[in-house]
Amino acid sequence: MITGGQSFVSSPPAFSHDGKKLLVCTGRTVSVFSTSTGMLITELEGHADRVTSIVVIPVAVAASKFVSYCWTSSLDGIICYWDFSVPELVKKVKVGLPIFSMVIPNVSRNPVGSNEKMSTLFAYLSVEDINKPADQHKALRGQIQIYNLTNSHRVKGLLAETLNPVFISVSKSGEYIGIPNKRKLHIWKVPGKDCKCDEIKKIKLYHTKKLSTLAFHPYERMVAGGDVTGRILIWRGFGKRKFSENLQATGKGRTTNEEERPGVRGDDDADSCATWHWHSSEIKFLFFSSDGAYLYSGAKEGVLVIWQLDTGKRKYKPRLGSPLLYFTDSPDPSLSCISCADNQIHLLKMPTMEIKKSIAGIKLPFSSPDGYKGLGSEFAYDHAAGLVALPTKDYCVQFFSLYDNLEVSEVQVCEKNFQPADDVTIYVALISLSADGFVMGTVDVKLPEERLGGLVSLKFWKHGSRMGEYSLSTVIYEPHSDAGISALAFRPGHDMAVSSSFGGDFKVWVHSSYTEDTDQMLQKSGWRCQSIGSYKKKPMTAAAFSADGSVLAVAAGTVVTLWDPDSNILVAIIGDTLSPITRLSFIGKSEYLVSSSKGSKPQLSVWSTSNLSMYWSYKLFAQDVSCTADGSQFAVLANHNSLDDTTTRDGDGVILLFDVENPVPLATWSVQKAKRGGLTFLPPNPSFHDTKCKEGKDTSLLLYINGDHEYVIFDPHSSEENQIRRNAQKSQAPPEEAVRFGYASIYGELPDISLKKEQIPEIPFVPSERPWETIFSGSSHVLPPLTKLCSAFLASLLEKRPSGNE
Incomplete structure (x- = not known):
């Protein structure tokens, strides 16, 4: 399986000894990037929990430039020693407690390759004492411990105890370490050899x-x-x-x-x-x-x-x-x-x-006002390109490559400078992409100040020449008067979109070209409203097109209305649910439709459009629903609250894989951080899908994004755990450059100056059969006079015919 979306800023990064690589804590791994290209070189895999610290071992001048060692700590209670140039795990030291911060002060005194005798390495750790109850008031769960890395054992005693684990700072010389603790700074002088907690000198500096x-x-x-x-x-x-x-x-x-x-x-x-x-x-x-x-x-x-x-x-x-x-x-x-x-x-x-x-x-999640947010998922997907589009805090839409785990582009939706204030005044509420990815629709909301000045904008964007590049095509202010937009969907194979609103109507938008009646006769194109529909003035809370685009389904409260999108005629009405429907989706190219409802009475329902009746349903709180493009399967991300499971933690959930004909799940997976998560099916990628595609077998991959925007891509039809692999060596850094000294280290290498005159090879002249194309080419002072050029030019325009006797 492929994992990605980890935070790059959960802990401070570290440079290699030559400054050509940057080691970044990315979840359970350490990602090594090239500082010249910014691309991923390799990954260090070996920890079972989040990596919290990286300490790079300095290299002496006499040592080889290819020596690259580092120590890492993690919340799994393990300290690892790596050779990240290979990469290879050299040594493991088990601490047994979650490590939140680590410094090795005397590592700078004994760099690799120095002639000095290697002294014992001592790591100063900020750990959490998990044996103390977390709910106990003022329990000192943070500890500053010393660990002998050479002999892999802990030094007895504690340097300090804190309410929670804190970050440890160390001086450049390794002589002092310190921590902030409430209104004090604790500073210790690191001894040269033996580290005994009761003998280490300490001072405190106070503040208000x-x-x-x-x-x-x-x-x-x-x-x-x-x-x-x-x-x-x-x-x-x-x-x-x-x-x-x-x-x-x-x-x-x-x-x-x-x-x-x-x-x-x-x-x-x-x-x-x-x-x-x-x-x-x-x-x-x-x-x-x-x-x-x-x-x-x-x-x-x-x-x-x-x-x-x-x-x-x-x-x-x-x-x-x-x-x-x-x-x-x-x-x-x-x-x-x-x-x-x-x-x-x-x-x-x-x-x-x-x-x-x-x-x-990937951009990290941020909180937005729940009263103004759409009811659907906050993610949109370009399935063909393997991209996910998500809103950002700085009023942009980020396009992120799921297979490469890197940002592709950013589209600025709202022109607004960054403000550090906590109050959210404007945000991107909805994102939708057409099936081919050529058109994007966004909804941004400006919140009213003292009940004045609120604005909802619907924007359509057209795809550019590069992946993830979009330019603004049409802006529609207040498309549904003063009501918020609940859903936005594009019709497959057509330049048509539908937006539904909480105000009780939906609008069908079409793309058209027109010519302005001006002196220049400008040809323009844009989106306009073709028709408006409603059903008993009920709030329209979800919308979806069928796979062939012939049917438009719009949820009107607790019922599903089916429309002809071309004529905007109501075709049929399906059943009734316990709570208002928040999401609709057609299951592949079949006749079935799946809906999910939230609220006090959540419900997952499968409807038959041919019989206009409910096929089967569950009392299930569905966070997200995704259907395969061609098959008859769909996946549901459900919160554990709807499963009557008291053993799971808050925010955890389960992924259920269904076939439309069978209400019994085909497979289930337990997941964490399901709240505000998302699901979608991706087409198989030949570069990463190692299993052979069998004829008639569904080879779609399933993507799960959790509430922290970490994701995993796996094959839902295979029991093998490591069936898909990302090629971590795909983006290699340039080869190591030679070490420069003296003048070259400051100003660079001098250019090679050859004393011999360069020999310019002679180019033989070949007459052209089309002389008029080059006859006037060249500098004016070397061209022949016009009297000689005119006859040749006119002769080239005349058609030559063989002469004959008439």
């Missing part, structure tokens, strides 16, 4: 607000802390009394200049403390530049702020379009990266902060 992050200066004894209100505190000269080796020189009491410590609170061990404030929300990251002259900060505003340490002046890298999460530097001083909340990692060219490349994953 809750601290969220910290960062150490690369060279000076300076630490920066950020709080939840957007303030940044800079402590200089921390730990001079506690961490000093010469205790006699410092003394146990206060120094003579203790009263001149500006900004320091109480008895904090620091020389001074300065406060800076620009951000309006919680500081997500702080990072000192490699030369120690600047401090980078990021928060919800989507602006990278660069602070000059000596003066406090600041510069900005604005319009990143999403809240910022992490900043990571590279061994290459001209490269760094920034992780954003919209599941993108931007590779920055330093020091200009220009975005060099972007590694974009």
Whole structure:
């Protein structure tokens, strides 16, 4: 099976020792990307739960450039040692508790390939004590432990206990580690050799607000802390009394200049403390530049702020379009990266902060007002191209390749700048694609402010020359007056669409071309309303066309109405359900129709259009329904609440595979995060479908997307677990370049200059049979005079005939 859609920004990434690769935590795997192309090189698979930390082992100058090792930690309680150039799992260390953060301070002191004797590696872990009850008030479930990676055993004792697991920061030299804990910073000095918890020196720095992050200066004894209100505190000269080796020189009491410590609170061990404030929300990251002259900060505003340490002046890298999460530097001083909340990692060219490349994953879900959202699935699919289209928080539609696990394109639906405010004022409510993917329809909603200014817009888009590229064709404001749109569907094989509304009507839209009566006589095309239909003024809550496009089904509350889409004549009415129907779909090319209802009395029903009656039904809360294009099967994603199963967790569910002739499911699969999930059948892809297609057998693949936009593609008709594989080596990075030194490392290689004059080969002249095509070609100063050209030109226009005696 194929998995994808993992978050790229759940944890900070890490650069390889040469800066040519970026290691990213993607769910249970570590994805290795090329920094020059932004493409996936390989994946490290071995963890059973989400990977939380990556520590790359530095390489000494004398070592081979092909040596690439790293340590990774995971919520499965395992620490793994990898050679990611192969890739190969070298070693596993079992901790037994979920690991939320890991640093290895002394790894920088003993790089691979150095002549120094390799010392014992100690990992400092932030773990969760799962033995303590989670519902217990103020239970300290977070622990800071030390683990001996060389001997694979834990060092006795705890450095600290916290309410929840926290992120650990380490200095560049590996001399200090620290964590934010409520209104304090805990800082430890890492010993050189043995690590005994009771002997490690520790200080605390206090603040009046809750601290969220910290960062150490690369060279000076300076630490920066950020709080939840957007303030940044800079402590200089921390730990001079506690961490000093010469205790006699410092003394146990206060120094003579203790009263001149500006900004320091109480008895904090620091020389001074300065406060800076620009951000309006919680500081997500702080990072000192490699030369120690600047401090980078990021928060919800989507602006990278660069602070000059000596003066406090600041510069900005604005319009990143999403809240910022992490900043990571590279061994290459001209490269760094920034992780954003919209599941993108931007590779920055330093020091200009220009975005060099972007590694974009699937857009993460966001909350939208339930009262304005359509009742159907929030996903749309281009089945032929293997793409999923989904709305984003920045008012776009993202087209994501399911087989390649990468972003194809983004279509800007609403022109609006990114705003960090929590209040949602505009969003994309519905997306629909035609069966061939040539036309897209979107519905965006602008929410009213104090009951004024609301607007619903229906937009039609035409496909461009590239995959996932669409241009705006028609905009229709308030297509159903002031009522919201519940569904949008396209008629197969025709330039026709239908939109249904909660206001009690549906409209049929057709695409047509016309000529404007102007001086230029412009030829234009667009979408217009052909007809309007309604049934007893009931809310129209769902709509679907049959496979051949001859029948239009529209749900009017608890009944299904069947229409002739060409004449807009009501043909028939089918039955009655317990709750209003929220989704309709024709089952392949058969005569059957499936509907789902939500509410207090959920129901899944199969209808026969030939008998105009219900065929069979279930009391089932269907989150999504998908039917095969040609066969008689359909799949249902159901929440566990409708299955009377109290053993499953909230949000879990089950996928049921049905044949229309049999109410007993053909197969079932238990899934997680079913709420706001989606289903669809995909045609078989020869590049990934390894099983041989048997004649007469349905070879469609089934796609499941959960509420976190993680997805899996599998064959529902096969019991083999690994029948489909994505070719992870499909997009290879360019081969390793030779290491440059001196002048070449700064300015690049000098061009080869040949002292010999280049020999230009002579091109023999061949008379053309069509001389008029080249007769006037060339520079004006080398062309023959017009008197000579005219006779040849006129002769070329005359038809030559053989002379004969009459």
